[in-house]
Amino acid sequence: LSQAADAPITAAQYASVLAGSWRDPANSARDVYRHPQQTLEFFGLGAKQTVIEITPGGGWYSEVLSPLLKDHGQYIAAVQAASTSAYARTSEENLKNKFAADPTRYGKAQVVEFDPKAPVFGKPASADAVLTFRNVHNWVEAGTAPVTFSAFYKVLKPGGVAAFVDVLS
Numbered sequence: 001l002s003q004a005a006d007a008p009i010t011a012a013q014y015a016s017v018l019a020g021s022w023r024d025p026a027n028s029a030r031d032v033y034r035h036p037q038q039t040l041e042f043f044g045l046g047a048k049q050t051v052i053e054i055t056p057g058g059g060w061y062s063e064v065l066s067p068l069l070k071d072h073g074q075y076i077a078a079v080q081a082a083s084t085s086a087y088a089r090t091s092e093e094n095l096k097n098k099f100a101a102d103p104t105r106y107g108k109a110q111v112v113e114f115d116p117k118a119p120v121f122g123k124p125a126s127a128d129a130v131l132t133f134r135n136v137h138n139w140v141e142a143g144t145a146p147v148t149f150s151a152f153y154k155v156l157k158p159g160g161v162a163a164f165v166d167v168l169s
Helices: 011-018 025-029 036-043 062-069 086-101 136-142 145-155
Strands: 050-054 074-080 110-114 127-133 156-165
Touching: 011 036, 011 062, 036 062, 036 156, 050 062, 050 145, 062 074, 062 086, 074 086, 086 110, 127 145, 136 145, 145 156
Parallel strands: 050 074, 050 127, 074 110, 127 156
Antiparallel strands: none
């Protein structure tokens, strides 16, 4: 990961954000199962990085990532444009409302839309990390996984990391 000028996020920073009062209590309760600190440490994120989260849903990781990056980095949520899924549309609206309701935590967070059949997540070589959680199975089923992964690598800086966590049933 391109961290030459960027120290990893510290354990104290993770602890502070994970204990944040802004987090949905139902999301915090899932920490014991999802292990967000360990997962994000494994990815090697740094506080000055640009991190794009693809299809963040209701914002479970957004509640953690955006506050971690707000002072020196950049958090970007990439959402599907003109989704026909009511769940996706509601999730996007809820995420935007979450960001608007708490500018202290989410004021720098950006939301970008992408076409799932021809995704572009940002300018080429503009992100240090591209993350997605619990989405790959949907892309496989829709036949869009190859173009989605290709778009990951187009937006990544040299040495950047594309990381995903998924559960297949």
